[in-house]
Amino acid sequence: MRIVNGAWWLMGLAVLILTASVPANAATVEAMTLEEMAQRADLIFVGRAVDSRADWNVQRTRIYTYTTFQVERFIKGGSGEEQVTLRLWGGQLGPILSIVPGTPQFAPGEEVLLFCVGSGARIPTLLGLALGKFTLTRDDAGETMLKRDISGLVLANYRTNSQPAGTPPTRYRLSDVEARIDQALGR
DSSP states (O other): OHHHHHHHHHHHHHHHHHHHTSOTTOEEEEOOOHHHHHHHOSEEEEEEEEEEEEEEOTTSSOEEEEEEEEEEEEEESOOSOSEEEEEEEOEEETTEEEOOTTOOOOOTTOEEEEEEEOOTTSOOEETTGGGGEEEEEEOTTOOEEEEEOOTTEEEEETTTEEEOTTOOOEEEEHHHHHHHHHHHTTO
């Protein structure tokens, strides 16, 4: 009987250590390469955030933020629409604030490259939370660069276990990312 009690104590300690190692202000998502994201995404586009509003779900148990983007161009999917609206977890309705770690925010006018899932009758959302958002910036030479901030995410990966939250933003050239997407999609 003493061995069984010892086993329960050890199992409890292991659970405590595992839960303590994931920051409370981070979400865990599967790590994906750009190529994997391109293959999994239903919709990839470059656009500009033009509007955002929060609303309850039908059961009034969750708050979602609906952000609308003016589409500059589709890289995958899309049927020529000029605007796309994404549904993201969390938001603020009056005094009620729902924060979902790993869900990115969008500033009005922000230019982005987005990897999305969901299409047809389903409202699209981001693939991998903040993993699916790249903000467009210009470098000193005027070249379009992409910045990805995944500081609210822990990336689970069967090859590397995880990356800690707080990983600094990663920068890429837009032209390089588009070439990698095209190659991943066999174009």
